[in-house]
Structure formats: C-alpha cells, structure tokens
Amino acid sequence: MENQPLLVESFKIIGKDYENGGEASSKIKSILKKLGIPPEIIKKVSICAYESEMNIVIYAYEGEITLFIYKDRIKVEAKDIGPGIENLELAMKEGYSTAPPEAIELGFGAGMGLPNIKNNSDRMKIDTDIGKGTTLTFEVDLNEKG
Amino acid sequence: MKKDKNYINSIRTIKEKCIGCTHCLRICPTEAIRVRNRKMELYDLKCIDCGECFKVCPTGSIYSFYDNIEVIKNFDYNILIVPNIFPSINFGMLSYEDVIKRLFSLGFNEIWEEGIGNEAYLIALQKILKETKDTIKPIIPTSCPAIVRLLQVNYPLLINNLTVINLPLDILGNYIKEKRKNIKSFGLFYLSTYPCKVTALKNPLGLKSSPFNGVFSLSDIYKRLMIEKIEGSGEFFKSGKVGVSSGRRGGEEDFLEEFKVISIDGIWNINKFFDEMEEEKIPYFDYIDAKACLLGCVGGVFLKNQNFLLNFYNQREEEKRRKSLMSDVVEKDIDEFLKDENLLLTEKINPRPQYLLSENMDIAAKIFQEVNTIYDLLPKFDCGSCGAPSCRSFAEDVVLNKIKLTECKFIEEKNL
Numbered sequence: 001m002e003n004q005p006l007l008v009e010s011f012k013i014i015g016k017d018y019e020n021g022g023e024a025s026s027k028i029k030s031i032l033k034k035l036g037i038p039p040e041i042i043k044k045v046s047i048c049a050y051e052s053e054m055n056i057v058i059y060a061y062e063g064e065i066t067l068f069i070y071k072d073r074i075k076v077e078a079k080d081i082g083p084g085i086e087n088l089e090l091a092m093k094e095g096y097s098t099a100p101p102e103a104i105e106l107g108f109g110a111g112m113g114l115p116n117i118k119n120n121s122d123r124m125k126i127d128t129d130i131g132k133g134t135t136l137t138f139e140v141d142l143n144e145k146g
Numbered sequence: 147m148k149k150d151k152n153y154i155n156s157i158r159t160i161k162e163k164c165i166g167c168t169h170c171l172r173i174c175p176t177e178a179i180r181v182r183n184r185k186m187e188l189y190d191l192k193c194i195d196c197g198e199c200f201k202v203c204p205t206g207s208i209y210s211f212y213d214n215i216e217v218i219k220n221f222d223y224n225i226l227i228v229p230n231i232f233p234s235i236n237f238g239m240l241s242y243e244d245v246i247k248r249l250f251s252l253g254f255n256e257i258w259e260e261g262i263g264n265e266a267y268l269i270a271l272q273k274i275l276k277e278t279k280d281t282i283k284p285i286i287p288t289s290c291p292a293i294v295r296l297l298q299v300n301y302p303l304l305i306n307n308l309t310v311i312n313l314p315l316d317i318l319g320n321y322i323k324e325k326r327k328n329i330k331s332f333g334l335f336y337l338s339t340y341p342c343k344v345t346a347l348k349n350p351l352g353l354k355s356s357p358f359n360g361v362f363s364l365s366d367i368y369k370r371l372m373i374e375k376i377e378g379s380g381e382f383f384k385s386g387k388v389g390v391s392s393g394r395r396g397g398e399e400d401f402l403e404e405f406k407v408i409s410i411d412g413i414w415n416i417n418k419f420f421d422e423m424e425e426e427k428i429p430y431f432d433y434i435d436a437k438a439c440l441l442g443c444v445g446g447v448f449l450k451n452q453n454f455l456l457n458f459y460n461q462r463e464e465e466k467r468r469k470s471l472m473s474d475v476v477e478k479d480i481d482e483f484l485k486d487e488n489l490l491l492t493e494k495i496n497p498r499p500q501y502l503l504s505e506n507m508d509i510a511a512k513i514f515q516e517v518n519t520i521y522d523l524l525p526k527f528d529c530g531s532c533g534a535p536s537c538r539s540f541a542e543d544v545v546l547n548k549i550k551l552t553e554c555k556f557i558e559e560k561n562l
C-alpha cells in the first residue's frame with residue numbers, strides 16, 4: 001500500500017447544523033470527479049462520507065472530515081469531539097439508533113449509517129473515547145486502472 | 147455518414163462581429179466560454195451545443211454549422227426529415243401544406259416528420275418501463291441530445307441512467323434507410339433548428355455511423371421557401387398527435403401518463419435537478435422528460451423570438467391531430483421500428499469528462515492543489531471581468547497557462 005497521499009483536503013463540520021449537513025461529502029464528490037476517479041468508486045466513497053458526516057452533525061459537537069487520496073485507494077477520516085459511542089457492537093447493528101427527535105423528523109435514525117459504511121468500503125475502523133469523541137476511518141480501493 | 151470523431155460541436159463564432167460584451171460568458175452551463183481581448187473564445191471540448199449562448203448574443207456573432215443544400219445534387223433520390231416542431235412554425239400567409247409543396251420543389255422526393263421517430267421512441271420506452279424491471283431509474287432520455295452531452299460532460303455518475311434507446315431522429319433515420327435500401331443512390335437529410343441535433347448527426351451519440359447524409363439550417367431553407375414559388379410533389383409522412391406534442395415541455399409526460407414522470411425544461415433547471423440527483427436527494431421517478439430548451443423544442447434555439455408563439459401553435463396543431471394519436475407508419479409498422487438494429491444504441495455512451503484536470507491522477511491531484519492555491523487568492527465574486535465565468539474556472543485557466551493571474555483586477559502585482 002502506498003503511504004504518500006497525492007492529495008489531502010479537510011472540511012470542518014458543525015454539530016446540529018442540519019442545514020449544511022452533507023456539504024463536505026458533496027465537495028468530496030466533486031474533487032473525486034475532477035481527479036477522474038471511476039464513477040462506481042465515487043458513489044461508494046460518497047455514500048460512506050455522507051453517512052459519517054451526518055453522524056457528526058447528529059451526534060457530536062463538532063468535527064472534521066479529511067479526504068486522503070492515494071494512488072491505490074481513497075481514505076476518509078471523520079473525527080469528532082462528542083459523546084463517543086458507548087457500545088460499538090450495538091451501534092454497528094442494522095436498525096440500532098439513538099437519533100434525537102429532530103433528526104428523525106428529517107428522515108435520519110434508521111440505524112443504517114454505520115452498516116452502510118461497512119458495506120460500501122473495503123476497510124472501516126472506529127476509535128471512540130466515551131465523553132471525548134469518535135474517529136471513524138474508512139478506505140475504498142481503486143482498481144489498477146483507476 | 148461515417149462518424150466524425152473530430153467533430154465536437156456545431157457552435158461557431160464570427161470574430162469580427164463579437165464586441166466582447168460577455169453576455170454569453172455566464173449563461174454557458176459547462177463553462178465552455180471565455181472572453182479574451184474582447185472576443186469570445188470557445189473551449190470546444192466542453193461545449194454541449196445547447197445553444198444558450200446563441201440565444202443571448204446581441205450581435206449575432208454566434209451561429210451553428212450546417213451543410214449546404216447543394217449536396218442533395220450528389221444523390222438521385224432525396225429524403226428530408228423535418229423537425230418535430232416544423233408543423234408549429236408560422237409561415238405567414240403560407241399554409242403548412244403549401245410549405246411542404248415548396249419543400250418538395252427544392253429537390254426532395256419524400257418528406258417525413260421527425261415526430262414519427264418520437265412516437266416510436268415513446269412506444270419503446272413505454273415497453274421498457276412496463277417490461278424491464280432492472281433498469282436504473284429514473285431513466286434519462288436520449289430525445290434531447292444536449293441533455294445527453296450535459297450528462298457526458300458534467301454528470302459521469304448519472305451516465306448509467308441513460309436509456310438504451312436511440313435518439314428518436316436516429317430511430318427514424320435507421321428505419322427509412324432500411325425501408326429504402328433498394329433505391330441505389332439516395333440521400334437522407336435533416337432540417338435542423340438546433341445546433342444540438344447538428345452535432346448529433348455529425349458525431350452520433352451511441353452509434354458507429356449516422357444514417358444521415360447531411361443536415362440543413364431551417365433559417366436557410368425558410369428564406370428559400372419564402373422566395374421559391376414553385377410547388378413540387380412527393381410522398382409526405384405525417385406524425386400523429388404524440389409526435390407533435392413530443393417537442394413541447396411535458397409532451398412525453400402526457401404520453402407516459404401511467405408512469406411517474408417529471409418534466410423539466412431549461413438547461414439550468416436540469417443542471418440543478420441533476421445535481422440533486424447525484425446527491426440522491428430526489429424521490430423515485432420512472433422517467434425524466436428533460437428538455438434543454440425552455441418550453442422544450444418549441445423554445446428551440448434558432449427561433450429565439452417566436453418561442454411562445456410556437457408553443458401556442460404547437461398546442462393547436464396537437465389539437466388538430468387529436469384523432470390520430472400516432473402516424474400511420476407507426477401504426478402499421480411499429481414492429482419494424484422496434485427491431486433492435488433500428489432501436490438500440492450500438493455503442494455505450496461514455497462520460498466525456500471535461501471537468502477532469504488531467505488523465506493522469508498524479509498530475510490531476512497536483513493541478514488541483516495549485517488551483518486551490520490560486521483560488522484562495524481570488525475574491526470569489528465570479529465577476530467575469532477577467533473573461534472567465536467564475537473565479538474557479540479562472541484559477542484553472544491560470545494553472546493550465548491559458549491566462550495570466552494579473553488579468554484578475556483584484557490581484558495587485560506587487561502582492562505576488
């Protein structure tokens with residue numbers, strides 16, 4: 001695996017900012033388009049980036065999403081200052097959700113975000129510290145051609 | 147006509163006429179225009195021939211490429227397809243029948259209305275919507291070539307939503323070609339009101355070669371028809387109600403009433419819709435009746451002052467033809483139209499990514515970073531006084547050495 005990223009871009013995320021939630025992943029998508037990444041890969045990365053961005057908006061106080069582009073893969077790190085996740089195993093379960101009412105009203109809270117990231121990425125890792133925050137990292141591999 | 151891969155776009159400019167007013171600059175949906183040294187410059191790889199620039203140019207500097215009608219002399223037998231909005235054009239004192247008679251006298255043996263192709267297209271689409279469960283939805287049409295190219299240039303993630311059906315015009319062209327194959331030397335031509343369709347014939351979308359031998363300009367022919375008093379005769383094939391209304395916003399939607407169809411007109415509205423679609427923010431639809439021109443083809447490019455009139459006459463014409471939903475040919479011979487070789491795209495329509503900074507990802511990433519560095523220096527007003535449509539496109543031009551950074555009025559040389 002290559003260790004020198006070709007490009008690194010970061011985006012700040014503000015907790016409870018539902019209005020702008022999704023903008024970072026939308027920017028990530030447009031960068032990937034400009035770099036000529038194959039559409040199927042862009043789709044996967046966008047889905048995962050969107051889910052991690054919205055989790056920061058819904059559950060954390062603030063955070064940052066960083067896109068790393070390597071020759072052979074795309075990595076996204078979603079790091080937040082927030083409550084942390086108490087039971088990771090439970091959080092990863094389809095349908096498990098602690099989404100607050102205002103998020104449910106907007107259509108979130110199906111408990112599908114984290115499972116979706118797992119399904120659409122090649123690797124996923126969550127580091128969480130109760131009371132401090134969570135860092136979710138996922139990677140999507142580029143095929144030889146990409 | 148063999149496909150000409152080098153034929154990229156049909157929009158042309160007359161440099162001498164251009165006054166550098168920049169009206170065209172920001173109207174372009176793909177940022178294909180720059181104004182340098184008070185002259186419009188076209189990045190032709192980005193142009194999708196939507197004709198928006200033509201519509202706003204106050205000096206008539208922008209026109210579309212066409213073939214000269216003299217080419218029909220190369221053939222013994224000539225067939226002309228007239229655009230689906232042709233019956234809606236107001237020819238003053240002349241009735242539509244008179245116009246057709248005069249058209250014959252220009253040297254055509256048969257005249258077909260394009261709407262016939264739209265009818266076959268819609269029947270095929272209806273079949274697909276009914277019978278094929280695994281198509282990606284919403285289906286994006288091929289009936290408006292500017293939309294297809296917008297997708298290629300700006301929306302690579304949506305390319306698989308394009309239908310597998312040929313452009314209506316190509317379906318009709320293929321059909322006629324096959325039906326008349328016994329005639330030794332015959333030419334098939336189209337009378338176009340839009341640059342989008344000129345390009346679609348010169349460098350066909352999803353086909354190896356075009357069934358057409360040339361394409362003429364409506365304004366050219368219009369003038370001739372007004373002078374030419376001679377009436378000719380020949381075989382004339384009329385479309386039904388469906389063919390007539392397919393050129394109007396919502397016309398396709400009317401026909402596909404049993405499905406969930408959304409009609410959108412205007413390239414900028416479609417841009418916004420596709421943005422949302424890429425973000426997956428759009429609820430379920432079966433089909434998008436998308437037309438790049440406001441009002442649909444009746445809002446077509448070379449009829450810029452007549453759009454609402456045309457829309458009115460189009461509705462009237464539809465009313466007149468309400469008794470025959472479809473043309474006689476389609477009624478009798480639909481199976482022939484729907485044969486795979488007439489109906490289906492033979493090549494995949496691929497993205498033509500012009501937002502791409504370089505083919506090579508390493509270089510693209512480097513350029514991207516340099517563009518960001520330059521962009522950070524700019525005021526982000528998108529004022530256009532540098533001759534680029536946005537600060538970001540200006541930054542890209544600077545990095546690609548197409549313009550100097552100091553062309554931006556807000557950058558002072560001493561600060562660099």
Ligand SMILES: Nc1ncnc2c1ncn2[C@@H]1O[C@H](COP(=O)(O)OP(=O)(O)OP(=O)(O)O)[C@@H](O)[C@H]1O
Nearest residue numbers: 055059084091097098099108109110111112113114
């Ligand atoms: N960044 C985070 N900080 C704190 N808790 C989190 C974070 N991300 C996820 N969680 C917890 O994990 C649960 C499951 O998250 P997941 O994204 O799978 O579903 P959801 O956000 O509840 O619903 P959906 O994503 O379908 O709208 C959340 O309800 C929340 O309790």
Ligand code: SF4
Nearest residue numbers: 174193194196197199
């Ligand atoms: S025809 Fe459309 S895409 Fe081409 S330059 Fe004009 S506005 Fe831009």
Ligand code: SF4
Nearest residue numbers: 164165167168170203
């Ligand atoms: S609209 Fe564009 S092409 Fe027409 S005169 Fe102005 S700058 Fe020139």
Ligand SMILES: [Mg+2]
Nearest residue numbers: 054055113114
């Ligand atoms: Mg979630």
